[in-house]
Amino acid sequence: MALVRVLRQGGEFDQPTFQGYRLDPRPGQTVLEALFDILETQDGSLAFRYACRGAVCGSCAMHINGKYRLACSTQMQDLGETIEIRPLGHYPVIRDLVVDMEPFFAQLRSIRPYLINDTPAPEGKERLQSPEERKHLDEIIDCILCACCQSACTMTLTDPDYLGPAVLTKIDRFASDSRDTALAGRAESVDSEHGVWRCHGIFNCAEVCPKTINQPHSIAKMKRRALKRRILGHA
Amino acid sequence: MKAVPADGQALWLWLFQRVTGALLVIGIGVHFHVGHYTGLLTSESVAERLRQAAWLGFDLVLVALLAFHGINGLRNIVRDYNPRGSRIIDIVAAALIIAMVLYCARDLSAFRSL
Numbered sequence: 001m002a003l004v005r006v007l008r009q010g011g012e013f014d015q016p017t018f019q020g021y022r023l024d025p026r027p028g029q030t031v032l033e034a035l036f037d038i039l040e041t042q043d044g045s046l047a048f049r050y051a052c053r054g055a056v057c058g059s060c061a062m063h064i065n066g067k068y069r070l071a072c073s074t075q076m077q078d079l080g081e082t083i084e085i086r087p088l089g090h091y092p093v094i095r096d097l098v099v100d101m102e103p104f105f106a107q108l109r110s111i112r113p114y115l116i117n118d119t120p121a122p123e124g125k126e127r128l129q130s131p132e133e134r135k136h137l138d139e140i141i142d143c144i145l146c147a148c149c150q151s152a153c154t155m156t157l158t159d160p161d162y163l164g165p166a167v168l169t170k171i172d173r174f175a176s177d178s179r180d181t182a183l184a185g186r187a188e189s190v191d192s193e194h195g196v197w198r199c200h201g202i203f204n205c206a207e208v209c210p211k212t213i214n215q216p217h218s219i220a221k222m223k224r225r226a227l228k229r230r231i232l233g234h235a
Numbered sequence: 236m237k238a239v240p241a242d243g244q245a246l247w248l249w250l251f252q253r254v255t256g257a258l259l260v261i262g263i264g265v266h267f268h269v270g271h272y273t274g275l276l277t278s279e280s281v282a283e284r285l286r287q288a289a290w291l292g293f294d295l296v297l298v299a300l301l302a303f304h305g306i307n308g309l310r311n312i313v314r315d316y317n318p319r320g321s322r323i324i325d326i327v328a329a330a331l332i333i334a335m336v337l338y339c340a341r342d343l344s345a346f347r348s349l
Contacts, residue, residue, distance in 0.1 A: 158316050
């Protein structure tokens with residue numbers, strides 16, 4: 001029998017309060033399935049976010065037993081007898097485990113997270129990329145925007161203007177793309193106290209990433225590009 | 236493309252923090268060696284060394300590197316907790332660095348006339 005303690009907020013709760021639920025985890029049961037179990041059999045008022053249930057959409061990111069992770073890919077049997085669940089950190093809580101992700105997505109929109117290429121497209125075919133060029137994107141393209149890294153980062157807590165590891169990694173994803181022609185602009189966009197220079201290489205982001213992306217490596221690459229742009233005049 | 240306001244000084248402060256850190260590793264090593272492994276350390280021996288322009292210059296540069304690295308490090312911590320604070324933090328940090336270098340320069344010069 002496991003005790004699942006969920007931090008409840010909003011609705012009938014004036015103050016953040018832990019509410020405990022007891023359940024017998026089935027073999028192979030994930031935390032998300034356990035939350036569904038609680039919702040269906042014990043407390044229909046529990047609020048949490050989910051979509052794909054397969055670690056692809058990033059919707060069910062939450063703080064489980066001291067670590068930010070995806071509820072759908074975390075096994076109950078790996079967590080012991082007491083499981084403590086909180087919402088993502090550093091974002092306004094709407095209710096229970098549901099946070100307002102708008103500040104994160106607003107930052108993401110601000111860096112133009114799409115391919116920019118001002119040159120005319122090749123006649124009758126797509127912009128080609130060699131397997132070697134594509135290899136540069138292998139890891140960073142896996143980001144599912146779950147915001148685990150943003151919540152684990154201590155700098156995003158104290159500086160709400162800081163772009164954060166997920167957004168900076170997204171910039172690196174396009175800056176590293178051989179088809180993108182906005183490299184100088186992207187390097188300029190991170191060259192600020194609230195950009196790459198706020199990162200102190202604490203590595204909390206890489207530690208929690210469910211896709212094992214090395215965000216500090218991406219941030220270091222963007223630091224290098226910002227330095228090259230200022231010192232050599234090109235990124 | 237400007238996701239965040241452009242900030243000219245952040246890059247240089249970050250770079251100089253690392254450059255001064257690397258130089259301090261060497262400089263403090265030399266300072267430690269001279270102070271502990273080149274004979275008895277007395278006021279006279281220090282005054283004798285500081286009467287040589289090269290050593291006076293070395294110590295002044297070491298103080299300047301130390302002042303920048305230490306005070307800028309503290310400024311970074313204050314800024315981390317107060318990222319939207321006014322530029323007064325930067326002005327105080329710069330004033331402290333200059334004051335520390337001038338204070339130590341005065342003392343080093345005074346030593347020469349012992």
